[in-house]
Amino acid sequence: MGLHRVRAVFLDLDNTLVDTAEATRRAMLEVTKLLKSKYQFKEGEAQIISEKVQIKFSQECYRESKMSITNLRISHWEEAIQETREETAVQELAKECYFLWKSTRLQHITLSEDIKNMLIELRKEIPLLLLTNGDTQTQREKIEACDCQPYFDAIVVGGEQEEEKPAPSIFYYCCDLLGVQPGDCVMVGDTLETDIQGGLNAGFKATVWINKNGIVPQKESPVPHYVVSSVLELPAILKAIDYMPILSA
Template sequence: MMENQRVLAIIFDLDNTLVDTAGAGRVAIQKVCDLLNSTQVQESHIANICELFLQKLLHESFDPSEGRTIDDVRIRHWYEALQEARGTDPDPALASSCYYTWKNTRLQVLDLSPEVRTLLEELQEKYKLLLLTNGDSQTQWEKIKAVRCEGLFSEVVVGGDHPEQKPALSIFTYCFEHLGVQPRDCIMVGDSLSKDIQGGINAGVKATVWINSDSRCIPPGSVTPDYTVPSVLNLMDVLAELS
C-alpha cells in the first residue's frame, strides 16, 4: 500500500520514456545503410558494420577528462566497425560521414509527440516536473534541445553534468533539493529497471512507474516497480490511483 499522501512532484526519464529514442535510432541506422550502399562498401558487409557500431555504442565508456569529445569516440566506433567488418583500414572520412549521418538523422527524427507534450502541459498545472536523464552531457543536451522540452520542466538534470548518475542516491537527492520536496512527495517514471526504478526505490520515492512499451518480462532478481504501464500516456491512471 502506498502512503496516503499527495504526489507533489514527478521525475521523468527521457529516452524511451518521453521520446522514442530507439525508433529514431533505427531510422538513423537505415540512413547509414543507404550511405554505405552508395559507396564502394560491399552490400554483404553493411548490416555487420551497423551491428558492430551498435554493440560498441551499447558498451561505450566515455571519460571527458581524457580530452576526447563524444563525437570523437563515436567516430572511432564507426571506424572500428568498418575495419572489423571488412578486414582493411577504412577511409577516416567515411567513418566520420557514417557518424554524422547517424547522429544528425537521429536528432532530426527525435521528437516529443503532441500527445506527450499535452500530457506534460496538463501535469505542469498540478505538479512540479523534473527531467532526469543519464548520459554524456553533450549528447543529452543535444536531444533535449532537439525536442524543445526544457520549458515543460521546473528543472532539467543531465547525469553527465554530475559526479554520479542514476541509480545513485546522490543525483536523486540533488533533484529533491532543487524541487524543494521530500522523496515521499515524488514518483519516478522511466523505462529502465536498473536505473530509473532501482534509483527511485533506493531514494525512497512514493512510487515507481515502469514504462514497458514492448511487454518485457521482469528478469529474475530485478527490482519490481510499483506500477507498470505500456506508455507514459497511461500516467494519469496511476496518478488517479495514488490520489
C-alpha cells in the same frame, strides 16, 4: 486532478518521452544506404557494420574515455568498418557515417503532441523534472532537438553530476532543486536498472515502469510499483497514487 500527496514527478527522456530506439533505427538505415550507394558496400557488410556500432554504443563508457563524445563515436564507426573490411584509411568515412547517423537521429527525436499536452496538464498541478543519464553534449542535443525545456521545472543530465541513476545522490540533488522530499516523489522511466532501481534506492513514493514491448523482467530485477505500456497512462497512475487510502499504524 487534485494531486495533493505526490509533490513532484521525475521523468526519464530516452524511450520514455521520446522514441530514441526508433530514431536510432532510422539513423542506422540512412548510414546503411550511404555505405551501399556511395561506397559500394555489400548489404551484408553494411548490416554487420551497423550491428557492430550498436554493440560498441551499448558498451560505451564515456566517463572513462579521454576523448570527446564526438571522437569516441567516430572511433566506434572506424573500428566497425575496419573489422568488417580490414581497411586502414577509413577515418573520413567513419566521420561521414557518424555525422549522418547523428543528424538523422536528432531529426527523429521528437515529443508527440499527446505527450506535450499531457505534460502541460500535469504541470498545472505538480512540478515536473526531467532526469536523464548520459553524456552532457549528447543529452543536451536531444533535449534541444525535441524542445522539451518549456514542459519542465528543472532538467538534470547525469553526465553533469558526480553520479548518475541509479545512485541516490542524483535523486536527492533533484529533490533539493524542487524543494521536495524523496518520499513525496514519483519516478517514471523505461529502464528497470536505472530509473526504477534509482527511485527505489532514493526512497521515492512510487516508481512507474514504461514497458512498451511487454518485456518479462528477470527474477532479480528491481520491482516497480506500477507497470504501464505508455507514458500517456501516467495521469491515471498519479490519480491512483493520490487517492490511495492512508493505512493507520
